[in-house]
Amino acid sequence: MYNFTIDATAPKSELYAELARAADALTDGEPDAVANMANVAALLWEYLPDVNWTGFYRVVDGALVLGPFQGKAACIRIPFGKGVCGTAAQTGETQLVEDVHAFPGHIACDANSASELVVAVKHDGRIIAVIDLDSPSLNRFDAEDAKGIELLALVIADRI
Ligand code: SME
Numbered sequence: 653m654y655n656f657t658i659d660a661t662a663p664k665s666e667l668y669a670e671l672a673r674a675a676d677a678l679t680d681g682e683p684d685a686v687a688n689m690a691n692v693a694a695l696l697w698e699y700l701p702d703v704n705w706t707g708f709y710r711v712v713d714g715a716l717v718l719g720p721f722q723g724k725a726a727c728i729r730i731p732f733g734k735g736v737c738g739t740a741a742q743t744g745e746t747q748l749v750e751d752v753h754a755f756p757g758h759i760a761c762d763a764n765s766a767s768e769l770v771v772a773v774k775h776d777g778r779i780i781a782v783i784d785l786d787s788p789s790l791n792r793f794d795a796e797d798a799k800g801i802e803l804l805a806l807v808i809a810d811r812i
Contacts, residue, residue, distance in 0.1 A: 654678065660699045668800025671699060672807050679811040688811045689781075690720035692804070696785065697722035704764050705786035708812070709737050711779055716741050719781065726761040735759035740770040740782045746798045747771075750791045762786060769793040771801040775809045 654677075658670045674695055679688040689708045696706035707721020709730060716730040716737055732742045735757050740747045747770040752758045755768075765786040773781040783801055785793065 656695075656699075658699045660701055664794075664796040664800060667699065668796070668803060671695060671800065672803045675804055676807050679808055682811065685812045686720060688808060692783075692808055692812075693720045693722050696783075700785065702787050702789050702792055703785055704762055704788050705784065707784055708773075708781050709741070709784060710781045710812075711741060716782065721784075723786065724762045727759055730759060736768050736770050737782050737784055740772050741779055744772045744774065744779055746802060748793055748795070748798050750793075752786075764788045766790045767792045769797055769801060771798065771805050773805040773809050773812065780809070781812055 656674045658674060660667065675692050678691045678695065682688055693707040700706065705721065705723030705726065708719030709716035710719045715732060718726055718728045730738045732738050736747045736749055736755055749755045749768045752765055752768050765788065767787045767790055769785045771783045772779045773783060783805055
C-alpha cells in the first residue's frame with residue numbers, strides 16, 4: 653500500500669510539487685509502462701479536485717491510442733491533429749482549453765467535460781504520449797496546472 657501525504661487543498665505549486673514527488677516514487681525502478689501510467693492516472697484522479705477524467709493516450713503507429721485512465725470509458729483512437737489530444741500530440745504544445753465546446757474539433761468522450769488540459773510527454777525528442785485531464789467546470793485549468801502537469805510529464809517521460 654502506498655501512503656502519500658498530499659494536501660489536495662494546498663496552493664497549486666505545492667500540490668504539483670507533491671504530485672511530482674509521488675509520481676517519481678511510484679514509478680522509480682519500475683520498467684512496466686502500463687503499471688506506471690495506471691498509477692499516475694490514479695494519483696491525479698485522487699488528488700486533483702474537480703476532474704472527471706485523468707489519463708493517458710499513447711502514440712502507437714502514428715496515432716493516439718487510449719492508455720490507462722480514471723473516469724468514464726473513452727474514445728480509443730485519436731488521429732494526430734484531431735481534437736485537443738491530437739493537437740497536443742501534433743504540435744507538442746500544451747493545450748489549455750477553457751471551454752471545450754469552443755475548441756474546433758473537440759472530441760466529446762464524456763458529455764460532462766467542460767474544460768481540458770493536455771500535455772505532451774516527450775522522450776528523446778519524440779512525443780510518446782499525452783496526459784489528458786478533463787473537468788466538468790469551465791475554465792478549471794490555468795497556467796499553474798499546465799506547469800504542474802508539464803513537470804509530471806518530465807518526471808515520468810522515461811518510465812512510460
Ligand atoms: N476530449 C479529448 C478526447 C479525449 S477525452 O477527453 C478522454 C479531445 O478532444 O482530444
